[in-house]
Amino acid sequence: MESFLPVLESAFAPGNLAWILFGVTLGYLVGALPGLGKGTATAVAIPLTFYLSPLAAIAFLVGIAKGSTAGSAVSAILLNTPGEPSSTPTAMAGYPLARAGKAQKALKMGLFASVIGDLFSTIVLILVAQELAEYALGIGPVELTGILAFSMVFIAGLSGRSMIKGLIAGLFGILVSCIGLEVETGSPRLTFGMIEVYDGLPLIPVAIGMLALSEMMIQIGQRQRLQDEADLLQGSGIREDRIVTLGDWRRSARAILRGCLIGTGVGILPGLGASVGSFLSYGAERKASGRGADFEETGAIEGVAAAESADNAVVPASFVPLFAIGIPGSVIAAILIGAFTIQGITPGPLLFLENRDLILGVYISMIAASLFLLLIGYFGQNVFARIVRVSPALVMPIVVFLCCLGAYLQGGGAFGIGVMVVFGIIGFFAKKYDFSFVTFLIGFVIGPSFELSLRQTLGLVTDVSELLDHPVALAFGALAVFGVWRLTVLQRRQHEAMVRDQP
Amino acid sequence: MPKSDLIAGIVLLVFGLAMLAVVIPTQTSEGGDATISPALLPQICSVGITGLAVLLTLQATGRLRRGVAAGVAVPAAEWWAMLAVVLAVGAAIALFVWVSPAVAAVLLIVGPMLYMGERRIWLVVGIPAALIVGAWFLFYRVLGTAIG
Numbered sequence: 149m150e151s152f153l154p155v156l157e158s159a160f161a162p163g164n165l166a167w168i169l170f171g172v173t174l175g176y177l178v179g180a181l182p183g184l185g186k187g188t189a190t191a192v193a194i195p196l197t198f199y200l201s202p203l204a205a206i207a208f209l210v211g212i213a214k215g216s217t218a219g220s221a222v223s224a225i226l227l228n229t230p231g232e233p234s235s236t237p238t239a240m241a242g243y244p245l246a247r248a249g250k251a252q253k254a255l256k257m258g259l260f261a262s263v264i265g266d267l268f269s270t271i272v273l274i275l276v277a278q279e280l281a282e283y284a285l286g287i288g289p290v291e292l293t294g295i296l297a298f299s300m301v302f303i304a305g306l307s308g309r310s311m312i313k314g315l316i317a318g319l320f321g322i323l324v325s326c327i328g329l330e331v332e333t334g335s336p337r338l339t340f341g342m343i344e345v346y347d348g349l350p351l352i353p354v355a356i357g358m359l360a361l362s363e364m365m366i367q368i369g370q371r372q373r374l375q376d377e378a379d380l381l382q383g384s385g386i387r388e389d390r391i392v393t394l395g396d397w398r399r400s401a402r403a404i405l406r407g408c409l410i411g412t413g414v415g416i417l418p419g420l421g422a423s424v425g426s427f428l429s430y431g432a433e434r435k436a437s438g439r440g441a442d443f444e445e446t447g448a449i450e451g452v453a454a455a456e457s458a459d460n461a462v463v464p465a466s467f468v469p470l471f472a473i474g475i476p477g478s479v480i481a482a483i484l485i486g487a488f489t490i491q492g493i494t495p496g497p498l499l500f501l502e503n504r505d506l507i508l509g510v511y512i513s514m515i516a517a518s519l520f521l522l523l524i525g526y527f528g529q530n531v532f533a534r535i536v537r538v539s540p541a542l543v544m545p546i547v548v549f550l551c552c553l554g555a556y557l558q559g560g561g562a563f564g565i566g567v568m569v570v571f572g573i574i575g576f577f578a579k580k581y582d583f584s585f586v587t588f589l590i591g592f593v594i595g596p597s598f599e600l601s602l603r604q605t606l607g608l609v610t611d612v613s614e615l616l617d618h619p620v621a622l623a624f625g626a627l628a629v630f631g632v633w634r635l636t637v638l639q640r641r642q643h644e645a646m647v648r649d650q651p
Numbered sequence: 652m653p654k655s656d657l658i659a660g661i662v663l664l665v666f667g668l669a670m671l672a673v674v675i676p677t678q679t680s681e682g683g684d685a686t687i688s689p690a691l692l693p694q695i696c697s698v699g700i701t702g703l704a705v706l707l708t709l710q711a712t713g714r715l716r717r718g719v720a721a722g723v724a725v726p727a728a729e730w731w732a733m734l735a736v737v738l739a740v741g742a743a744i745a746l747f748v749w750v751s752p753a754v755a756a757v758l759l760i761v762g763p764m765l766y767m768g769e770r771r772i773w774l775v776v777g778i779p780a781a782l783i784v785g786a787w788f789l790f791y792r793v794l795g796t797a798i799g
Contacts, residue, residue: 323693548740581656583659
């Protein structure tokens with residue numbers, strides 16, 4: 149208990165709480181803006197953490213991720229413009245409610261469901277991550293190679309519509325991670341004589357380029373559509389239309405519980421992402437209610453609750469593989485690795501041994517962030533409702549400026565901005581040609597660990613028959629092969645159905 | 652969209668072959684006494700990309716033959732937007748190196764604002780001013796570091 153007191157002190161220090169509050173507010177604000185999501189918000193905010201303590205830095209970024217995930221419901225409900233794809237079901241069920249004058253009710257239920265989903269998932273993270281990490285400590289390089297290969301295949305297959313494109317994106321990410329001094333010989337590799345890349349390409353400019361700058365290029369191209377959708381909605385004068393009634397809670401309780409379970413499960417599995425969680429939860433509720441298309445025609449408060457609880461449960465749950473094994477299961481987790489690295493900390497099973505106090509502090513900060521989310525969202529609802537109507541011509545240039553600032557600080561000056569632009573262009577084409585930028589980033593992040601474990605494996609296993617001594621590695625290898633086959637078949641069926649449905 | 656998949660497949664195929672034939676042999680050392688060549692992982696990735704690009708190209712060709720709609724991956728407005736952002740950032744880097752960080756920041760913010768149709772003078776002046784002062788305050792005063 150005594151050793152726990154300093155952790156509580158540092159987590160509840162006014163400075164730390166202020167950064168969490170700032171993070172949640174900033175995240176909510178960015179998430180509420182149409183077209184901006186949690187990836188953009190977190191990537192752009194990383195430079196702000198350079199000079200913070202590790203706990204404040206991580207807590208601030210987690211606050212941004214949580215705030216922006218919940219905030220994206222605001223533009224989804226009010227403008228029918230989801231801040232990110234995972235809020236699409238919220239828009240489907242919530243926008244008709246807003247048009248019927250029940251915007252405030254939908255926003256409030258979205259917020260409550262978000263906070264419940266987020267809190268539930270955070271508790272699961274606290275309970276599960278350390279147990280998994282203790283198991284992961286016994287994993288050797290051969291097993292790790294199998295796990296990483298399986299994770300890449302899994303992520304590649306599930307984060308886009310095409311397994312082939314997903315695998316290409318992942319391999320490209322690993323290939324880009326090879327740039328720099330080679331780990332065993334120390335000789336330059338794929339550097340083209342540039343000393344700046346001897347330490348490898350800096351993660352933050354790459355992430356900002358792939359996530360934020362590329363998104364700005366697309367949004368600026370679609371500015372007219374965003375502007376057109378910012379039409380004014382009329383509020384209702386009836387009190388019941390502005391609050392969440394007991395009847396609403398009764399209708400939504402089951403949807404929220406299911407959303408929490410689905411979102412947490414989806415978050416723990418690397419690569420599935422928040423969109424899968426929110427769509428699954430929304431679909432399950434739509435089916436269970438028996439209302440069918442009525443959900444999208446008249447709107448459904450339980451639909452908003454289902455989508456938002458699952459969407460927000462994904463974020464903390466996606467930290468389970470990050471904290472326990474060091475594998476980033478989502479784009480937020482990949483960005484968070486950059487923040488950990490800046491602070492000199494390596495995520496993985498040793499985190500619980502070497503940085504136990506930090507992890508405990510992060511857990512407490514995550515719970516505090518959930519509570520701040522409730523306060524900020526509830527009392528700031530009217531303010532955020534106005535902010536969503538700010539012209540994209542004002543928002544986008546600010547984001548571009550912040551992107552450059554971030555890339556400059558973490559990428560070694562103007563060189564970092566150059567790296568960001570190159571990966572902004574790559575990200576632009578990746579998004580437009582449907583190559584998963586999430587898989588690329590995760591490949592880029594796990595590339596060095598994959599190479600190291602692959603080298604160790606090739607050193608340890610000189611004969612194929614020796615693999616029989618590593619059943620875990622064999623199992624994951626087999627799962628990877630099975631995953632490629634199964635996901636390819638599923639995607640082919642989906643594609644054929646889509647072609648058949650084409651007019 | 653099979654047409655865009657076809658283009659992507661061909662581009663990636665050329666990229667993969669160029670990596671295998673030119674870039675990796677010239678940009679990686681033999682490794683000397685190293686147990687495993689430094690070129691191993693780049694080669695594995697490039698072979699994978701090349702093979703998958705062939706599959707993507709064949710798949711897209713098949714769908715085009717079956718008459719699936721070609722589609723447009725990047726509309727003209729988005730091409731222009733990408734170009735505008737790249738030009739604005741490129742010009743800002745040049746100004747940053749040869750003129751001053753503040754001028755670069757002004758161009759970086761005002762350029763896209765004007766491109767997106769913002770003409771209200773108080774916003775065109777006010778937003779860059781607020782951002783630059785805010786960035787200066789945050790980095791020079793709060794965080795204690797410098798830019799430029």
